[in-house]
Amino acid sequence: MRALVTTGGGDAAPADVGEPDPAPGEAVVAVHAAGLNRGDLTVAASLPAGSRLGWDVAGVVERAADDGSGPPAGARVVGLAGRDGFAERVAIPAGHLAALPDTVPDTTGAALPVAGLTALYALRHAGWLLGRTVLVTGAGGGVGRVAVQLAAAAGARVIARVGTAGRGDGLAKLGAAAVGLYGDTIAEPVDVLLDSVGGAALEQAWTSVAEDGVVVSYGNTTREPLRLPLDWGRLRPGVSLRYLHLFQETRRQPVGRDLATLVGLVTQGRLDPQVALTTPWSDPAPAWDALRDRKVNGKAVLRLAL
Amino acid sequence: MRALVTTGGGDAAPADVGEPDPAPGEAVVAVHAAGLNRGDLTVAASLPAGSRLGWDVAGVVERAADDGSGPPAGARVVGLAGRDGFAERVAIPAGHLAALPDTVPDTTGAALPVAGLTALYALRHAGWLLGRTVLVTGAGGGVGRVAVQLAAAAGARVIARVGTAGRGDGLAKLGAAAVGLYGDTIAEPVDVLLDSVGGAALEQAWTSVAEDGVVVSYGNTTREPLRLPLDWGRLRPGVSLRYLHLFQETRRQPVGRDLATLVGLVTQGRLDPQVALTTPWSDPAPAWDALRDRKVNGKAVLRLAL
Numbered sequence: 241m242r243a244l245v246t247t248g249g250g251d252a253a254p255a256d257v258g259e260p261d262p263a264p265g266e267a268v269v270a271v272h273a274a275g276l277n278r279g280d281l282t283v284a285a286s287l288p289a290g291s292r293l294g295w296d297v298a299g300v301v302e303r304a305a306d307d308g309s310g311p312p313a314g315a316r317v318v319g320l321a322g323r324d325g326f327a328e329r330v331a332i333p334a335g336h337l338a339a340l341p342d343t344v345p346d347t348t349g350a351a352l353p354v355a356g357l358t359a360l361y362a363l364r365h366a367g368w369l370l371g372r373t374v375l376v377t378g379a380g381g382g383v384g385r386v387a388v389q390l391a392a393a394a395g396a397r398v399i400a401r402v403g404t405a406g407r408g409d410g411l412a413k414l415g416a417a418a419v420g421l422y423g424d425t426i427a428e429p430v431d432v433l434l435d436s437v438g439g440a441a442l443e444q445a446w447t448s449v450a451e452d453g454v455v456v457s458y459g460n461t462t463r464e465p466l467r468l469p470l471d472w473g474r475l476r477p478g479v480s481l482r483y484l485h486l487f488q489e490t491r492r493q494p495v496g497r498d499l500a501t502l503v504g505l506v507t508q509g510r511l512d513p514q515v516a517l518t519t520p521w522s523d524p525a526p527a528w529d530a531l532r533d534r535k536v537n538g539k540a541v542l543r544l545a546l
Numbered sequence: 547m548r549a550l551v552t553t554g555g556g557d558a559a560p561a562d563v564g565e566p567d568p569a570p571g572e573a574v575v576a577v578h579a580a581g582l583n584r585g586d587l588t589v590a591a592s593l594p595a596g597s598r599l600g601w602d603v604a605g606v607v608e609r610a611a612d613d614g615s616g617p618p619a620g621a622r623v624v625g626l627a628g629r630d631g632f633a634e635r636v637a638i639p640a641g642h643l644a645a646l647p648d649t650v651p652d653t654t655g656a657a658l659p660v661a662g663l664t665a666l667y668a669l670r671h672a673g674w675l676l677g678r679t680v681l682v683t684g685a686g687g688g689v690g691r692v693a694v695q696l697a698a699a700a701g702a703r704v705i706a707r708v709g710t711a712g713r714g715d716g717l718a719k720l721g722a723a724a725v726g727l728y729g730d731t732i733a734e735p736v737d738v739l740l741d742s743v744g745g746a747a748l749e750q751a752w753t754s755v756a757e758d759g760v761v762v763s764y765g766n767t768t769r770e771p772l773r774l775p776l777d778w779g780r781l782r783p784g785v786s787l788r789y790l791h792l793f794q795e796t797r798r799q800p801v802g803r804d805l806a807t808l809v810g811l812v813t814q815g816r817l818d819p820q821v822a823l824t825t826p827w828s829d830p831a832p833a834w835d836a837l838r839d840r841k842v843n844g845k846a847v848l849r850l851a852l
Contacts, residue, residue, distance in 0.1 A: 451794065457779050466779075468772035473763050473789030480788040483779025488757065 243327035244293055244521060244542075250285035252293055252326070254522055260324070262331035267310050268303040269319055269337070273350035274326050276527050276540040277382065278459075283323070294326030298340060298349035299544075302329060310334025310496070316342070318349035318503060320357070320495055326521065328544065336490075338499035344506055351382070351513035351539035354486060356502040359387035359434075361489045362456040363394065365482060366432040370395030373428055377445055378436035378461060379416065380407030382539045385514045387434050388414050393510050399426060401441070409537055414512070432456070439464035452478035458486070514538025549633035550599055550827060550848075556591035558599055558632070560828055566630075568637035573616050574609040575625055575643070579656035580632050582833050582846040583688065584765075585792075589629070600632030604646060604655035605850075608635060616640025616802070622648070624655035624809060626663070626801055632827065634850065642796075644805035650812055657688070657819035657845035660792060662808040665693035665740075667795045668762040669700065671788060672738040676701030679734055683751055684742035684767060685722065686713030688845045691820045693740050694720050699816050705732060707747070715843055720818070738762070745770035758784035764792070820844025 243257040262268050275296030284293060301315045311317050311334070319337040321330045340349045363369065374391040378384045379400035391398045392415025400416035401424070402408040408419040420426075422441040429450035435442045436459030446468050449455060453476065460466075469475070505511035516538035519527040527540040549563040568574050581602030590599060604624045607617050617623050617640070625643040627636045646655045669675065680697040684690045685706035697704045698721025706722035707730070708714040714725040726732075728747040735756035741748045742765030752774050755761060759782070766772075775781070811817035822844035825833040833846040 460776075460779060463776065465776045466772070466774035470766075470769065470771045472772045473766060474791060477789060477791030477794040480786050482786040483783060485780060485783030488783040 241328040243324070244524060246284050246287050246289055246291045246293065248289035250281065251528065252284055252524055255290075257292070257327065260327075260329050260331035262303065262305070265305050265307050265309060265334055266331040267301050267305045267334050267337060268329055268331050269297060269299045269317060270302045270329055271297045271325065271327060271544050272299040273297070273346035273544065274521065274542045275350040275353065275355070276524070276531055276542060277354045278531060279354065281528065281532055292324040292327070295321050295323060296350050296353045297321050297325040297330060297332070298346040305334040307334075310337050311339055316340040318352055318499055320353040320490065320499065326542065335494070335496045336499075338496050338503050340503060341507055344503060347515050347518055347541045347543065348506060348513060349503070350541050351515050352502050352506070353499060355382040355386050355513060355539060357490065357495065357498055358383045358458050358484065358486045359390050360498055360502065361486065361493060362434050362458050362484045363387065363390055363432075365456050365484060366454040369432065372431035373397045373399065374432040374434065375399045375401065375426065375430040375445055375448060376434045377401045377422065377441050378459065379411055379419070380537055381436070381534070382514070382536070383436060383458065385411070385414060385538050386511065388416050389511050392416070393505065396432070399430065401445070403534070407534070407537060410514070434458070436461060438462045438466065443467050443469060446472065446476065449476055449479050451476065455479060455481040456484050457481065458484040515541050517541070518543055547634040549630070550830060552590050552593050552595055552597045552599065554595035556587065557834065558590055558830055561596075563598070563633065566633075566635050566637035568609065568611070571611050571613050571615060571641070572637040572639050573607050573611045573643060574635055574637050575603060575605045575623060576608045576635055577603045577605040577631065577633060577850050579604045579652035579850065580827065580848045581656040581658070581660065582830070582837055582848060583660045584837060585660065587834065587838055598630040598633070601627050601629060602656050602659045603627050603631040603636060603638070604652040607643075611640040616643050617645055622646040624658055624805055626659040626796065626805065632848065641800070641802045642805075644802050644809050646809060647813055650809060653821050653824055653847045653849065654812060654819060655809065656847050657821050658808050658812070659805060661688040661692050661819060661845060663796065663801065663804055664689045664764050664790065664792045665696050666804055666808065667792065667799060668740050668764050668790045669693065669696055669738075671762050671790060672760040675738065678737035679703045679705065680738040680740065681705045681707065681732065681736040681751055681754060682740045683707045683728065683747050684765065685717055685725070686843055687742070687840070688820070688842070689742060689764065691717070691720060691844050692817065694722050695817050698722070699811065702738070705736065707751070709840070713840070713843060716820070740764070742767060744768045744772065749773050749775060752778065752782065755782055755785050757782065761785060761787040762790050763787065764790040821847050823847070824849055
């Protein structure tokens with residue numbers, strides 16, 4: 241079968257690979273669409289040429305798990321693969337799959353797993369959100385756009401911050417009460433800060449966090465060491481800071497149920513993963529480059545030839 | 547009556563002040579000994595001349611609280627005052643007092659409140675300690691020495707780190723399994739880091755913290771902005787960082803019960819607040835200077851003339 245593999249220098253292209261060999265409890269999924277994440281670019285740059293890629297897939301179960309768990313053969317599903325999802329077929333643990341209703345397109349489903357679960361787990365760490373104020377930095381990207389919607393759906397007042405004005409397009413419609421740029425004044429105390437930017441944006445956002453506030457970081461796009469103001473603690477007593485690493489969380493969270501929650505919100509019209517770019521997987525370079533250059537206001541998805 | 551008041555420039559001296567005027571629920575305590583904290587030096591440097599000082603007191607209840615709560619008149623007590631405890635008499639909420647048995651000297655009791663409660667609340671945030679590894683930086687100071695003992699009493703393996711070799715004297719006897727200097731290699735994963743130093747010591751200690759570890763900061767003696775390594779999050783997924791501010795905690799913790807816990811540990815021989823310097827309050831300068839210069843391996847206590 242065909243799969244996207246790294247070609248060195250951080251890029252990827254289709255190549256011939258072996259068929260998946262499902263372990264006990266794994267289903268084989270025929271992939272119809274695969275979501276691209278910034279994490280794919282990061283690992284592609286560090287892996288040797290010929291390495292497999294891909295976590296986000298939507299498709300149809302070709303062979304159910306041998307233990308009878310999970311969706312049956314023929315079911316449309318969304319799933320979180322183990323870095324081998326950019327392929328015609330992939331074996332995925334049944335517990336990392338959720339059914340995809342006919343009303344939800346493959347491309348929408350494929351945009352959900354990494355971005356949706358990251359936003360969901362980050363907000364879950366923050367706990368109670370109804371009536372609280374949530375500040376989301378990096379709000380223009382794939383995770384940020386989902387986080388804005390999930391926080392709003394949980395009853396929070398959402399303040400969105402982006403790097404350039406165009407990155408904020410559509411965020412108000414997704415539920416952000418205020419949209420601005422890094423450095424813009426935040427006049428109200430923030431109960432929860434979701435940060436994926438790091439650097440000066442995080443340092444500045446920190447000064448807006450209220451006593452006992454919760455800061456969850458899930459990225460560091462500036463690639464700078466963490467730095468907080470001199471009086472970081474005394475000025476913000478009780479604030480906790482935590483880094484969320486998705487693939488640590490997925491080891492202990494009910495991934496399948498959480499994917500089903502995200503799919504359910506999509507069917508209710510309360511969540512749109514914002515697929516902003518769709519491209520055939522035979523030529524992934526345009527999506528790859530656009531994502532790297534932060535030109536995708538949402539998610540980029542690869543369509544597999546059917 | 548007489549009380550220590552600031553004289554400008556960060557120092558303090560006895561002066562005449564008015565008698566305490568207890569609010570409902572407050573007892574009047576005749577102070578026999580008063581513990582000195584680095585926080586006293588910090589606020590003395592920022593307050594106008596003539597300001598009152600002092601949180602840690604031990605003495606005798608002269609007048610019980612009007613609502614009948616707390617210890618009766620004549621009882622020996624330890625208490626957390628509201629920055630007016632360096633005085634012959636002070637009004638303290640009954641809920642901020644605990645009985646002091648005859649076996650515990652005034653000077654020992656007076657050393658407990660701020661240092662003991664800070665260490666107790668910092669460790670309480672860390673949660674379960676039995677069988678875990680706790681790293682304490684600034685272990686040579688007043689809070690650090692109590693934290694080492696409380697963590698050991700809770701079943702933890704304690705690694706103590708100090709700035710100079712002499713600061714570590716006695717820490718092994720207090721329960722530290724390993725005593726070293728900042729920068730010394732820490733070969734084992736650390737479940738809980740208690741930091742009061744900040745700067746490079748915190749940045750280095752961070753790299754020893756295990757996945758899902760808990761970092762509680764309760765001071766920043768280096769007076770540097772917080773800085774963590776570039777991959778602070780990805781290398782240490784799930785780690786939480788929290789700043790503990792004692793006077794935020796005392797608003798929501800059962801201070802009197804917690805003081806009684808600390809006193810109980812003292813009477814059981816499991817906690818020694820390490821009174822390293824005792825001086826008459828009529829001449830506080832030697833204690834003041836020694837604490838400022840980090841020459842007190844433990845607590846400095848002022849004795850009031852009786």
